[in-house]
Amino acid sequence: MDKYYDLGITFIESVKLDDCNNTLIILDQTLLPNEKIFLEVKKLEDIWEAIHSLRVRGAPAIGITAAFGIYLWTKASSATSFENLFVDFKKGKDYLASARPTAVNLFWALDRMENRLNAEKHKEIAQIKVNLKDEAEKIHFEDAHVCEAIGNNTLSLLQPGWGILTHCNAGTIATARLGTALAPIYIGNARGYDFKVFADETRPLLQGARLTAWELKEASVDVTLICDNMASIVMKQGKIQAVLVGCDRIAANGDVANKIGTSGVAILAKYYNIPFYVCAPLSTIDLKCKNGDEIDIELRSGEEITSKWYSKPMAPEGVKTYNPCFDVTDNKIITAIITEKGIVYPPYEENLSKIF
Structure with missing residues (x-):
């Protein structure tokens, strides 16, 4: 380390x-x-x-x-x-x-x-x-x-003691240093913000459980692991004040492709009036891609759902599976996209191009 x-x-x-x-x-x-x-x-x-x-x-x-x-x-x-x-x-x-x-x-x-x-x-x-x-x-x-710049820009939107929900892993091991969505957590806690992080397990590959929970625990961050379908209840209970996620591609209109399950978290955050922030470098913004419909979504083996993490299969043999690796979050439910050059608010189609 x-x-x-x-x-x-x-x-x-x-x-x-x-x-x-x-x-x-x-x-x-x-x-x-x-x-x-x-x-x-x-x-x-x-x-x-x-x-x-x-x-x-x-x-x-x-x-x-x-x-x-x-x-x-x-x-x-x-x-x-x-x-x-x-x-x-x-x-x-x-x-x-x-x-x-x-x-x-x-x-x-x-x-x-x-x-x-x-x-x-x-x-x-x-x-x-x-x-x-x-x-x-x-x-x-x-x-x-x-x-570091993404972390500082995001931190300007957060308050000490907040509960932060994350999905997948956008931390140190996903980047060169500090991460994107986890950077404000590391920087903030180094400055005494004392964030309480709730990490979605992120089915089916468990990047939240295996990676985010692991690296935050290694760094002595207060982290609680939850199943993906528990996000709603922790939001309803008032434990979450902001959602921070990374992403793999941002279309010109602000639609965002990220790990499967991200769009569901964004919908929940909208319902509970919780800000949903996408933390991403400019290099993930694809201005040639008009909207989320043009993003090629990777499909992976059904074995990741049925048997990968189990000593015995947890689904009937031969059952059909559908295993998209990513989903697309509609720009209408994203509070802001935070880059190294600053914070981008709607309308994204206009403002994303401006930041370049």
Whole structure:
């Protein structure tokens, strides 16, 4: 665990580059909370698998992994001309881009790496590779500061002692540092805000139970784990004053794709008159995507519902399943979208483009 000295916060770096050994070191989040194991990944196929199987997850962390992964792939290229190097790069880029369809940071990071590659086309091959490493490290470094800015901007909307509901995991292990939706909790508690966090378990992959509850407990944050279908009762009982979530993609009109179950939480928050805040870097805003209907929602294996977490199957053999990984929250029930550049309020179609 690394120390964030400005705030005295201990955090876990889930993705690291070991350039000397041509290796990407990834915290295997599928094993948490029972085992904390860091994988040493060298092959592009294994980086693809780590993203696809959620060993690395969280939109910013996926982008960082993709940037380091395409750098290592290009570094290993034997091409002696820019044209051949570009062919190798594109092969690796297209392959990595197929790992997950919904998280826009994956494509954003790969496009940014391609832009840097094209900007270096007149340089020596060795220097191009060095500069690609520089770009990947910038993506990593910038995300750490983006998280802090999102945390401070969100904190300006919260009050000490509040109860905060979260869904899925948008914390330190999903980003370069501090997280997005969890950043204000870490920063606030370092300043004496004493938040009381309620973490939805987040079925079916339990990112709230396995990851958010784990990392908040590790950081000595007051956290209570609840089942997804308990959100309504804790809201009704007055335990929740704000909902904070991250996201994987924001459409131009402010519709937000996030972990399955997020839209239900937003509907409940609207009913109980509780502010629902989406904490997200600008890199998750996709202005080319008109609205939520245009977001490709990833479908995953039904085994995640029926048997993944059980010693014996908990559903009849052969039953049909439907397992979308994300849902889309309508912009009309989102109180604000909070970015590193500031807080965006409705109308989102107008104001999201302004913040760029």
